[in-house]
Amino acid sequence: MADDAKPVKVLIAGDVEGNFDDLFKRVGAVNDSQAGPFDLCVCVGRFFGGGVEDDAGSADGGASTAKPNNDELRPYVDGTSAAPMPTYFVDALPRGREFVKGETSAAQKGADSIEVAPNVRWLCRPGVHDLHGLRVAVLPGKYNKMAFEDASAMAASAAAAEGEFTMDDVSKLRASAFRDAAPPGGANGGENADAIDLFLTTSWPKGVELRSRDATTPDVVAASAAGSAVVADLARDLQPRYHACGAAVGCPSKVFYAREPYKNQRAMHVTRFLALAPVRNDAKHKWLHALGLVPARVMPPSSLRVQPPDATRSPYDAPPPPPGSMAAKGAALAAQDAAFDHASLRWEEPKAKRARLAANIDRRPLQGDTDKTVYVRNLGCWFCLSNEKDTHLVASIASESFVSMDKAGVVADHCQIVPIEHAPSFAAMAPSAAEEMWRYLDALRKCFAAGGGGDPPSGGEDGTDNGRDVVVFERHLALRSKGGNHCHVNVVPVPRARSGKAKKIFEQAAKKLNFEWCSIPKPESAMDAQAALLEHVGDGEYYAVHLPDGSILVRKIGRGEPHWMSFGREVLGHLLGCPERTSWQECLETEERETARAAAMKASFEKFDIMQE
Template sequence: MSGSGSTAPRILIAGDVCGRLAALYKRVASVNKSNGPFDALLCVGQFFPSDPSGIEDMQKYIDGTEPIPLPTFFVGNYGEGANLLLSASKLKAAQAGLSMEGIPVCQNLTWLIGSGILNLHGLRIAYLGAKYIPDLYQDAKGAAAAGAHHEDDVDALRAFADDKAVTDLFLSNEWPLGVTNGADLVNVPPNVNAATGTMIAADLATELKPRYHFAGTEGVFYAREPYLNPDADHCTRFIGLATVGNDKKQKFLHALSPMPASTMALSDLAIRPPNLTVSPYEIARIESKSAGSRATNLRNGLAKDTSRGGKHPVDVDGQYWRYDVGQTKRQRRDDGDRVCVEFVTRGTCSREGNCRFKHDLGDGTPIPKGACFEFVTKGSCERGADCRYRHSLENPERREPLPAGVCFDFFKTGKCDRGADCRFSHSLDNPAPPRPTGPCWFCLSSPEVSTHLVLSVGDHCYCALAKGPVVQGHVLLLPIEHFPSTVSLAFDVLDEMQKYIDGLRECHRSQGNAIVIFERYIQLRAGTHAHIQIIPIPEAEAQSARGAFETAAMQAGFEFQSLPSGKSHRQAREALWELVQNRNYFYVELPDQARLVHPLDGGAKMSMQFGREVVATLLNKPERGDWKACVMSKDEETNMAEEFKQLFTNFDPML
């Protein structure tokens, strides 16, 4: 196999893990030693334990007590404790909206939710998550709760099958029905027969034509002879994997190092191995035509068993006609009524005018990116706040200002999982700003505010001297209204805040200083009033600021995440929102434009004075890190404020 000079990724695929992560990673470690290092591990079949006693061991990995040694992806979100262990991830999924790259569960563990195409080291990996439960196939809410796949998941993947790109891998939990048709029976495991697997997996394998198809669930290892796909030059290898740690010593871990098809020459892709067979699904289709009348008779007698996508009755006389592609095609929803998944996901469609799926709402208005199919077609969605898709037909790319007081989540996604507990308005029509539940030092209208510290007041924000400043010129920037964090601020408030930041930056530059900007948001029961701190540092120290924050983070036991640079302040704020969502966070913007974030999960703690401590250390004045050590008398404060006001006059955006 020759590629375009790039190296092929090295991946491992495992069968049903059933919660046995210790056994799995032990085997991975030994394979890694002999044949590694591997880039990723993909798991098919049931990922969670079969017995409740296994939940505790699994929890250790998910809460980070036990490390996960390499990036691991799973599609089998079922088993004991699955709902419990995935509850936080489900919230993330609902907020993240449509994403093909999966939902992070913890460090190095990703849940491939629903269905989609994952790009992993250049490999195009199609996946169908969850399992087939006939009664839940058209029940979105029930399917999500039971770890079953829904019609929409399957349709979504079918839409991608039309892409010209070759699919390298296909992961399904269940075997494709009829995969042993035309195979050498000597290699077929004894308990596998014509009724093994689901028609859904077979349908998708037929349409996706993957180079490799992996499945679990059956508890046996089976590598079928490669088969040729009709209308394609490349062949497919199906591999069923056994359960991790099974006592029959059946193979459950498979190593693969495929060159991505996108980097391969067509002639290499079309190489035909000597033991090639015709497609097992093609055999089924031809046989079904010749035995059509008998099939119809049997179907009429067994209507329930032959329901769409279901397992067909057991092999009565050794014929293959039970797998009937024509039948499933007719029972599908009419394509013209279906939303184009590619268009909804990417905002564009590679098929453009030739696409047979819907791109507009019926009146020429394009379907907005990330919109919920069910919401688009029916006007409502039974999944409610749990839905991964947007329940709004507004275009999410619009740059209209967020109305003051409107919930950011609601504005962006049309839903908010805080429901009635949310402190923001879930209506775009009549928003009212949030009210503090007690006295607030920062609400400009409140009697508690220290007016002698106020430097400048705008339409939405104001600027005040920090109480106990690290250095002269250390100021706070705050919204006038009681908004909890800058992430929840309306765009017009943010815009004004940015004008203040620009003014302050220029003001300090005139004094030979750069600025460090940071915000610490901790949700308090009594409510939080957003404030960002701006501290000048000498230009000479500007290049050291990032290192100082990263070192301090390391010492405090965490690592900052970077937001993409070169974005506008609105884009940066949205990126911050995407990252932190409902969590507390610490955010810092450095003189070199770097924007670093540390989201605080659950009860995660962080020093109240972290930001000022780092700056004080950077300035070689560590004693100024403590706020209380810097408190001044009211007269001193008044003088300092007057002095700074003088300096700021030429830069104040409100003057």
């Protein structure tokens, strides 16, 4: 090791998005300048152009309708033009599918990279690559929470096709980072041989701007909020010297951001974070950055451990939330939800089930027809009124059902229709209860259509009304925990400008998870709806979505077959343009705010309430 070790000169570019001529022209010019020559160029973010993804994550809540535009790459593929230096990129699918044919089989055989043109390669394998002597950690693809947390083979196949990294990809990267590290004094270098020189991702790490002393712009805050907690965890654990990513996926903020260096928890060296703007961006934000990096493995330890005076604490080293705070309550509820074993505790012997449910039945009057009001004394159920949990959220109570605000709604007036009896599903409940819930649903449709609701949008300046349609979803899983599933039908108001996309976006989400919906025409009554559901799913588990036109999409869930628990929230969050609200733990509020939401909904719903008939 020597202090005068030769640095590896690297150019880092942001999202290319098919602008290959602009990329290589600029890279070539910089390479020929006094700053050059450079050893390699790495591209973070979306490399290929066009909008061929058929996903649910576009900014307007629907799929992009743009046509693919990668014609500028063809001269580099056929040799008519040449990349000025070795160029690597991390995001290929689904836009670049035609240029990476056979990528699946190559990746399965362990190929680190795939050549798409002379001097242009896709780093297709999650792991640590040796690029010109640098240890470069790569996580190919973008983050999609739904795909990431579904460990099934079906979901993994869909994620690979759509260019989304999975939990298995993250595990492979971690294993590679620590397996490939040489022991101190080993053959591959000295005591710094395990340091990651450069970490490349498409997605921003969530919360990267935290603890920064520099002024942080709203664009940076928005991009960070749209980032991935998974990428943040990797950055914290891998402790790279540099972490570079492209523009934030699903966020309109496309900016350059260079954070002050931050200290790591275990390593003595600091990490510097860079986010590059897209190539050819209208705002002229910086999209190309130059580095001269001496590989850590040949650096003297004293040089690697230099702490710059502006270094901050790690943004990912967050303190625990104060006791009693909403964040602490959210963490506690999340822990309870994690303990609620939805997947493996669904099945129970019928005799034991009947005995357990019989022991939990208690009849007490509350309101309406006492002969029809049944309470289940199950202290673990959030939806049983007899437990007196969150009753401040209730907006209306009838004889056999009630309307309650969702505790952490996707929007402020996201509400639920819940049977008072601890019934497992809409399809299986008593006809009288189903009919009453159907009347509630019709009343809510009328309320939102008339511009009502607890938090209605303002009308447009062009005189357009502020009426909304509704999307309704129900998840029935035969859970054994907490007395079994207690039916709750979610009702989410959607602006009319977006509601027409609901069917398409749910179909796209199903396609990504490799399943198909069965379609039920608009039922005329609750009895018709129950009959149609039973015809499709029998007495089994199901997921149902009631679209704005009244038709129903239903999926029968086979025994032991997984289904994403937050599926409805995830899809509606993208449809409504608020993907940051798809996690209920992130949407918790104070009881005072919850009470105010319920009061606003009661006042708006009063003239539509079935109890006023």
